[in-house]
Amino acid sequence: MxxxxxxxxxxxxxxxxxxxxxxxxxxxVLDLAKEVNGKGYHYSQMVNPEACIGCASCGLVCxxxxxxxxxxxxx
Amino acid sequence: MAEVKLMKGNEVIAEAAIxxxxxxxxxxxxxxxxxxxxxxxxxKPWEETGMVVLQAESELASINMVYGAAAxxxxxxxxxxxxGISLMQEGLTYLAGAELPCLVVDxxxxxxxxxxxxxxxxxxxxxVKGGGHGDYHLIVLAPxxxxxxxxxxxxxxxxxxxxxxxxxxxxDGVIGQMMEKVQLSDYKPRWTDEEIEKISGDWALxxxxxxxxxxxxxxxxxxxxxxxxxxxxxxxxxxEMEEKEVRCEEIACEDxxxxxxxxxxxxxICQKAVQLAREKGIKVGILRPITLYPFPTKEIANLAKKVxxxxxxxxxxxxxxxxxxxxxxxxxxxxxxxxxxGVIPTPDEIVEALEKQIIGA
Amino acid sequence: xxIELEDxxxxxxxxxxxxxxxxxxxxxxxxxxxxxxxxxxxxxxxxEMGIQDKTIGVSPVGCSVxxxxxxxxxxxxxxxxxxxxxATGISRxxxxxxxxxxxxxGDLASIGCGEIxxxxxxxxxxxxxxxxxxxxxxxxxxxxxxxxxxxxxxxxPYGRDAKLNGFPLRITELIAQLDGTCxxxxxxxxxxxxxxxxxxxxxxxxxxxxxxxxxxxxEIVSTCNSGWKLDPIQANKWMVENMFPKYPLGDxxxx
Numbered sequence: 001m002x003x004x005x006x007x008x009x010x011x012x013x014x015x016x017x018x019x020x021x022x023x024x025x026x027x028x029v030l031d032l033a034k035e036v037n038g039k040g041y042h043y044s045q046m047v048n049p050e051a052c053i054g055c056a057s058c059g060l061v062c063x064x065x066x067x068x069x070x071x072x073x074x075x
Numbered sequence: 076m077a078e079v080k081l082m083k084g085n086e087v088i089a090e091a092a093i094x095x096x097x098x099x100x101x102x103x104x105x106x107x108x109x110x111x112x113x114x115x116x117x118x119k120p121w122e123e124t125g126m127v128v129l130q131a132e133s134e135l136a137s138i139n140m141v142y143g144a145a146a147x148x149x150x151x152x153x154x155x156x157x158x159g160i161s162l163m164q165e166g167l168t169y170l171a172g173a174e175l176p177c178l179v180v181d182x183x184x185x186x187x188x189x190x191x192x193x194x195x196x197x198x199x200x201x202x203v204k205g206g207g208h209g210d211y212h213l214i215v216l217a218p219x220x221x222x223x224x225x226x227x228x229x230x231x232x233x234x235x236x237x238x239x240x241x242x243x244x245x246x247d248g249v250i251g252q253m254m255e256k257v258q259l260s261d262y263k264p265r266w267t268d269e270e271i272e273k274i275s276g277d278w279a280l281x282x283x284x285x286x287x288x289x290x291x292x293x294x295x296x297x298x299x300x301x302x303x304x305x306x307x308x309x310x311x312x313x314x315e316m317e318e319k320e321v322r323c324e325e326i327a328c329e330d331x332x333x334x335x336x337x338x339x340x341x342x343x344i345c346q347k348a349v350q351l352a353r354e355k356g357i358k359v360g361i362l363r364p365i366t367l368y369p370f371p372t373k374e375i376a377n378l379a380k381k382v383x384x385x386x387x388x389x390x391x392x393x394x395x396x397x398x399x400x401x402x403x404x405x406x407x408x409x410x411x412x413x414x415x416x417g418v419i420p421t422p423d424e425i426v427e428a429l430e431k432q433i434i435g436a
Numbered sequence: 437x438x439i440e441l442e443d444x445x446x447x448x449x450x451x452x453x454x455x456x457x458x459x460x461x462x463x464x465x466x467x468x469x470x471x472x473x474x475x476x477x478x479x480x481x482x483x484e485m486g487i488q489d490k491t492i493g494v495s496p497v498g499c500s501v502x503x504x505x506x507x508x509x510x511x512x513x514x515x516x517x518x519x520x521x522x523a524t525g526i527s528r529x530x531x532x533x534x535x536x537x538x539x540x541x542g543d544l545a546s547i548g549c550g551e552i553x554x555x556x557x558x559x560x561x562x563x564x565x566x567x568x569x570x571x572x573x574x575x576x577x578x579x580x581x582x583x584x585x586x587x588x589x590x591x592x593p594y595g596r597d598a599k600l601n602g603f604p605l606r607i608t609e610l611i612a613q614l615d616g617t618c619x620x621x622x623x624x625x626x627x628x629x630x631x632x633x634x635x636x637x638x639x640x641x642x643x644x645x646x647x648x649x650x651x652x653x654x655e656i657v658s659t660c661n662s663g664w665k666l667d668p669i670q671a672n673k674w675m676v677e678n679m680f681p682k683y684p685l686g687d688x689x690x691x
Contacts, residue, residue, distance in 0.1 A: 002570070005439050005444055006444065006451075007441050007444040007445050007645055009445060014462055016466075016467035016468070017467060017471075018467035018468030018470070018668040019667070019668060020468055020669065020672070023627055023669050023672075024627065031570050040466065044473075046496055046596055049441060054444075054451055055453055055628075056452035056628070057628040059452040059453075060452070060473075060631040060632065061473060061625070061626070061627065061630040061631060062473075062476075063463070063465065063467075063468060063469055063471065063472025063473045063476070063658070064462070064463055064471060064472050065454040065458055065472065066454075066456075068448070068450060068452065068453040068454070069451050069452035070445050070446065070449040070451065071442045071444070071448055071449055071451040072439070072443070072444050072449050074439065
């Protein structure tokens with residue numbers, strides 16, 4: 001079992017759906033939503049939240065600073 | 076006790092800058108005004124008042140150094156001559172567009188192109204009509220003596236800050252190079268941070284404090300309607316300058332039948348021409364614009380009701396004459412007499428021009 | 437033990453969030469544009485150093501002309517290429533301030549080549565952030581001084597030809613030769629590791645200002661997915677494969 005559990009919150013109205021976070025996630029937690037936001041972008045979301053380790057890779061590469069990353073120690 | 080000295084016009088610009096509490100000078104050498112920066116470097120004001128002096132790599136750089144420093148609410152200036160001022164037009168339109176105060180000294184030489192290093196007044200258009208792109212004006216002061224080179228540094232800064240607009244001293248090679256007696260201004264300390272906060276605290280880039288919005292010095296507005304509103308604000312400012320800031324001098328106008336309109340060194344030559352003409356029985360006076368923008372339109376229009384004809388005398392092919400004609404609006408004849416390319420008119424030829432072009436026409 | 441998301445998503449568990457030095461304005465950049473990442477790490481450095489009230493930015497002409505809408509500091513918006521001159525004016529009169537320019541390749545390496553060279557050569561105590569994406573983004577994808585040979589742009593529709601257009605300009609290598617610079621580095625921001633390294637470089641650059649060491653110059657090799665006509669992930673890949681060989685990453689000078 002992973003030592004850390006993480007989760008992210010995407011400000012989905014500000015997300016432009018560029019997909020850089022999806023590519024950067026080492027745990028394949030993220031994908032772009034089928035739905036679109038008010039600007040018509042397929043925003044990023046967690047599709048596999050249990051796998052998130054809170055590494056913040058998604059947040060680091062996000063050009064629009066729309067990702068907040070949470071992390072807890074589960075051991 | 077005021078200090079009186081015999082000094083060159085260009086040297087006086089430097090001295091006046093130090094004494095009026097100027098914070099920074101950024102310039103690039105060009106004849107006939109290089110003595111401004113040379114004098115500053117010799118004087119080392121950074122040791123005396125803390126004023127910064129820097130030789131830039133070009134006029135483009137110097138005016139943009141002025142732009143940056145002016146954006147922080149400091150009193151900053153540059154000086155140059157005609158070809159250099161042409162290069163500065165980009166920065167000047169940005170300064171006007173960002174509503175920043177600064178002082179620019181143009182010691183005019185003949186053009187076009189590299190032209191000549193001799194005196195001229197052929198920068199009138201680029202000084203008073205904006206010069207760069209967009210609808211804007213500089214405040215333009217035209218000194219006719221070394222004393223006014225001293226006085227207009229302080230006045231230029233005062234008007235620049237009053238209107239948040241670049242001001243220009245439009246001198247020429249004669250005024251810049253000649254030596255005259257001058258009563259130097261008393262020293263004024265440079266503004267403290269607290270004073271800058273008081274004077275320009277609502278716009279100056281002083282570092283964003285927690286208790287205020289960030290300040291942005293910019294001339295960019297992509298929303299056309301907002302840009303139109305901004306332009307209307309600028310125009311209102313120019314109308315206010317035209318209302319309140321016109322300065323001019325009338326010489327021997329009381330009984331005049333004819334009028335010379337001349338500024339800077341030409342106004343000095345016209346004084347001799349007035350004397351020569353009056354010896355011949357021709358009653359002629361002089362209207363000397365001190366501010367070229369705002370232009371003494373009303374004053375000239377009023378005099379046009381009293382005299383029979385006007386001769387403008389400029390060291391150019393005829394630039395200011397256009398504004399005089401606009402002021403007179405066809406009421407009486409307005410003609411231009413000019414020498415250019417660095418040639419200075421003589422009093423005799425001015426009188427002759429008056430006789431031929433106005434009286435005998 | 438099952439852990440619910442609401443157990444994790446609590447303020448005390450935040451490990452990464454938008455710095456308050458970034459404003460809440462939505463950036464006008466295209467989706468996936470790396471300008472946003474660079475803005476963010478500059479903002480984070482300003483926050484971490486506690487210098488928001490002492491930092492003055494100078495924005496360029498180009499895509500990042502509106503950078504002043506995104507970093508909550510005082511800004512001057514320069515004429516095209518003149519940012520280093522503005523920064524000189526500001527820094528000379530305010531030696532206690534942290535002054536930085538943010539410039540693209542057209543702004544810095546083409547029209548502003550003179551200003552950047554001389555500011556760096558004088559050793560102005562400023563930070564220069566140079567975004568090199570080998571194209572003019574704002575005006576619609578024309579050739580930049582750093583455009584690669586063979587690269588197709590709106591003004592090199594058959595690819596950049598050295599005979600016609602000259603060679604890609606490695607200006608950072610030139611800057612590193614100037615005695616006024618204390619720190620010259622080339623970084624990128626396409627991966628989390630690269631973002632961390634670039635941020636450390638920018639931090640070092642601002643620390644150099646504090647120590648009055650002269651000009652610190654940080655190039656960020658970047659992308660223009662719109663101009664390159666690629667999606668953001670392909671653009672990152674194209675950058676790695678094509679830009680890095682010509683513009684190799686790493687420190688060129690650190691004194």
